[in-house]
Amino acid sequence: MLQAPVAKTTNRELTKLAIDLIRQAGCEYGDIRIGNYRHQNLSARDRSLKQLSDNVSSGFGVRVLLNGAWGFAASYQKTPQEVTRIVNLAIQTAKGSHLTQQEPVRLVPVAAYQDKYVTPIKIDPFDISIGEKAELLLEIADKLLAYGDRGIKKASSFLRFTREDKLFASTIGSVIEQTIYRSYAGMSCTAIGNGDAQSRSYELPPLNVGYEHIDKQNLLANIDRIATEAIAKLNAPELTADTETTLILKPTNLFLTIHESVGHPTELDRVYGYEANFAGTSFATTDKLGKLQYAAPWVNFVADRTQPQGRSTMAYDDEGVPAQEWYVVKDGILNDYLTDRETAFRLGRDSSNGSAFADSWSSIPMVRIPNLSLEPGKAGGSHTATLAEMIADTEDGILIDGIGSYSIDQQRRNFQFGGDAFWQVKQGKVVGMLKNVTYHSMTTDFWNSVDAIGNKSEWMQCGTNMCGKGEPIQIAQMTHGCVPARVRNIKVGRSS
Known part of the structure; x- marks a missing residue:
């Protein structure tokens, strides 16, 4: 069993430890990804806030290629001792996989890179208060429900934001840090009547961009259109035949x-x-x-x-x-x-x-x-x-x-x-x-x-x-x- 050297603390030091251990084991290739993933989701339904979640998931995964077979293992505990255990587990998994491998895995080459990348943004979506976001969603839903006398009986709106922080290191010599931001918003309404229900939606597309993507005026400007189209759709004919x-x-x-x-x-x-x-x-x-x-x-x-x-x-x-x-x-x-x-x-x-x-x-x-x-x-x-x-x-x-x-x-x-x-x-x-x-x-x-x-x-x-x-x-x-x-x-x- 491989043993860990003196304990390290930073993510960079943990990646170095993992790569050193993978090399010592004689693997053809290996990498480690340390990730921190934050997901914030808010949604409103009718005149109530129905969902508010702000979750963070953090940990690391180790992948090794040994004797032409993959091994992978992961853990949320980012300590030297756990890195050592997970590297050994990935190696043992690769050895087991090799026993049933029909043909060896081979990889095309890739150069070593030391680099950093951050999604270009103007406004960090996580700097905007939950209250401001919730008020926007409730305002959208309320304005859609204002068409209730014309048939709009259900309304919903949502906001979704993600930040991914990833540190990748490989036995090739790459050390790459990336931070990815994602923002997304949308709304929908449902017209009900005559034994039928028909919905219409509008979205600001999911993109890698900051809170500047959440254009309040754009969203509000589309409310009349989607409400009116939902009502027209409810009363529209169907095709008479294929x-x-x-x-x-x-x-x-x-x-x-x-x-x-x-x-x-x-x-x-x-x-x-x-x-x-x-x-x-x-x-x-x-x-x-x-x-x-x-x-x-x-x-x-x-x-x-x-x-x-x-x-x-x-x-x-x-x-x-x-x-x-x-x-x-x-x-x-x-x-x-x-x-x-x-x-x-x-x-x-x-x-x-x-x-x-x-x-x-x-x-x-x-x-x-x-x-x-x-x-x-x-x-x-x-x-x-x-x-x-x-x-x-x-x-x-x-x-x-x-x-x-x-x-x-x-x-x-x-x-x-x-x-x-x-x-x-x-x-x-x-x-x-x-x-x-x-x-x-x-x-x-x-x-x-x-x-x-x-x-x-x-x-x-x-x-x-x-x-x-x-x-x-x-x-x-x-x-x-x-x-x-x-x-x-x-x-x-x-x-x-």
Whole structure:
């Protein structure tokens, strides 16, 4: 059993201890991540504050590669004695894993970095009082309920803030400190009547930014619109039959389709079947790389961990690989995957593109979707159009905003998506709302049916703070920047 030297106290000293012990044990590779994660969530429902939580989770995780097998262990006790115990436990785990390992793990190289990174912010969200935040939420809910005589019977609002402090060190020689801030806000209301209930929502997208993102005037300015649209939606007709039509999708809807049908299928651990328990594998297998017509030739998807304010933006991933930008789909062709150091080696690459992420100090890193965006159409391109131009050029279709229910099969081929609001488009004009609409397609059929995409002026950052993957499940977050898009000949029907 390895023994600890004289006790150390600082996080830097604890990382040095861990790396020294891992090297002494003869491991091919090892790293330690010390993390402190603060999550503050507030929500109001009707005229009451329903949730107030401000939690901190702190600890460290050690990962070692020994005889081609991974070992991982973690603890919340940040002492030299516990670091020593956890390193030994990770080593013993790797030895046990080696007994059942079918093939050895190999990693692409990465350079050593000594660096610090902090999300650029103007206002620390944790410097703003709970009282001020609660007053904003209650004011929003109260103003939504002022439409009660017109049918609004339920209202809610929320604020969510995160600060992640991470110190990463590896046997390669990297020592990287990162502080990541995240802010998010939104509201919704429900109209009730005639035996039905219909909701409408509005969000300031989840971004890596400070409290300056929480624009009170913006939120208040959207109250009348979402209340009025919820009431109109309640009284709107449903589709009379399943049919095929043209869809015009706003970024607030399209981002989820990107996430599920482009992001997850190109996570290379899914492609290889390493991670299949929670949400399946992928149809986009490596024999299709550089060949598969994933989308129309004017459609491009870009992964970018360097994107300003992106929800997964940071300087390095959780393997110490620098943030970078690359095409996942280029000119409609499957161009690349999302990789960590292990899957990149199996693919024959000489480096990872930095897609490893762990949601906690107690979680092992896995391949996660970074910021993944639909690139705007080229200026003057024959398939580039503004949202207004798409509508004016559509004889019969449906305009969709916001997200609703969704499902997608285990191979990420066949999907169904809803939305938050729907409008009929007739002879180039928006003529009225619909409700309870879903659209259905196959992934490559859908993206190859895109005949118009928005220009740079309409690009916006949407995204999610609750992407689940793995077993036990890990939660990640990422931005999907996108523009409006028009998609032809898509099946639509009524949601149940």
